[in-house]
Amino acid sequence: MRAFENGADGILVAGCEEGSCHFIEGNLMAKRRVNYTRGILTEAGFEKERLRMVNIGAADARRFVEIIKDMIETVRNLGPSPVKPARTQKSMRQEIHP
Amino acid sequence: MIVAERKRIPELVEILRDSKKILVLGCGTCVTVCLAGGEREVSIISSALRIASKVESLDFEIEELTIERQCDNVFIEEAADAIKRNDIILSLGCGAGVQAIAERYIEKPVYAGLNTAFIGILEERGLWTEKCAACGACVLHKYGGICPVTRCAKHMLNGPCGGSREERCEVRPDRPCAWQLIYHRLKNIGQLDRLKKIEPPKNWEPSLSGGCRVIVREDHRI
Numbered sequence: 001m002r003a004f005e006n007g008a009d010g011i012l013v014a015g016c017e018e019g020s021c022h023f024i025e026g027n028l029m030a031k032r033r034v035n036y037t038r039g040i041l042t043e044a045g046f047e048k049e050r051l052r053m054v055n056i057g058a059a060d061a062r063r064f065v066e067i068i069k070d071m072i073e074t075v076r077n078l079g080p081s082p083v084k085p086a087r088t089q090k091s092m093r094q095e096i097h098p
Numbered sequence: 099m100i101v102a103e104r105k106r107i108p109e110l111v112e113i114l115r116d117s118k119k120i121l122v123l124g125c126g127t128c129v130t131v132c133l134a135g136g137e138r139e140v141s142i143i144s145s146a147l148r149i150a151s152k153v154e155s156l157d158f159e160i161e162e163l164t165i166e167r168q169c170d171n172v173f174i175e176e177a178a179d180a181i182k183r184n185d186i187i188l189s190l191g192c193g194a195g196v197q198a199i200a201e202r203y204i205e206k207p208v209y210a211g212l213n214t215a216f217i218g219i220l221e222e223r224g225l226w227t228e229k230c231a232a233c234g235a236c237v238l239h240k241y242g243g244i245c246p247v248t249r250c251a252k253h254m255l256n257g258p259c260g261g262s263r264e265e266r267c268e269v270r271p272d273r274p275c276a277w278q279l280i281y282h283r284l285k286n287i288g289q290l291d292r293l294k295k296i297e298p299p300k301n302w303e304p305s306l307s308g309g310c311r312v313i314v315r316e317d318h319r320i
Contacts, residue, residue, distance in 0.1 A: 001142055046149050
């Protein structure tokens with residue numbers, strides 16, 4: 001929530017594969033909380049698609065890359081966060097080279 | 099404990115629409131335990147309100163604070179500076195907490211951020227159920243510690259109604275029949291004979307029928 005409040009365009013929460021979490025059911029609890037947070041974001045008028053949780057095996061790099069590409073595509077289609085003030089080319093340059 | 103749940107963000111935005119400096123004030127007692135108005139919920143609701151404020155081009159400036167107990171003047175004092183700094187207080191306390199703050203700070207608008215629901219317990223993780231209607235004249239000793247006033251959908255003092263199916267309430271099939279529970283409980287403690295007595299109509303005078311209730315302990319008054 002804080003990240004979105006500060007202008008994040010999208011957040012991908014990556015948890016362990018279901019059934020193989022070191023914290024037993026920690027990844028499943030996290031998924032429920034992410035879903036709850038998506039509900040609150042929707043209530044606040046914010047696109048819930050900007051927040052996503054995935055469960056993925058530690059060795060499944062190919063799938064991880066696909067998921068990240070898909071998330072980037074989703075966020076790109078949605079455009080900049082409505083919470084973030086519009087950035088100018090100049091301000092973006094300053095962010096990169098302060 | 100008192101059980102409450104948060105109001106939805108669109109309702110809060112409507113309540114606060116014309117406000118600027120807002121204190122979101124949590125309570126560290128009952129509503130913390132029922133995950134409605136503690137420090138964590140203050141943080142989540144404040145974030146959501148800040149996001150909604152930016153999405154709707156409103157002008158909310160939100161401060162967050164949680165005190166130990168909103169229904170007690172000693173603890174309310176801890177919020178004095180923050181209350182002074184803000185125009186509006188959005189209380190995430192129960193109905194008693196909201197009113198205690200409003201009575202103490204007569205010049206400040208105080209709004210309720212929660213819907214106070216009932217007196218109950220945590221039955222399972224994430225599940226709270228009502229156990230007490232605060233009727234003012236407890237009859238639990240007659241029913242094996244299971245309250246028919248609260249837990250029977252028809253509030254029957256001489257039950258069962260005969261409508262239950264497989265030990266489930268016919269009004270709320272997701273809940274057990276209170277009278278089935280009473281029967282099992284009285285059987286377990288060897289007091290089934292209690293069910294042979296007809297209970298006269300309940301005296302509702304100590305309930306809400308005469309306006310808000312007051313308890314006076316002269317031995318503690320100064």
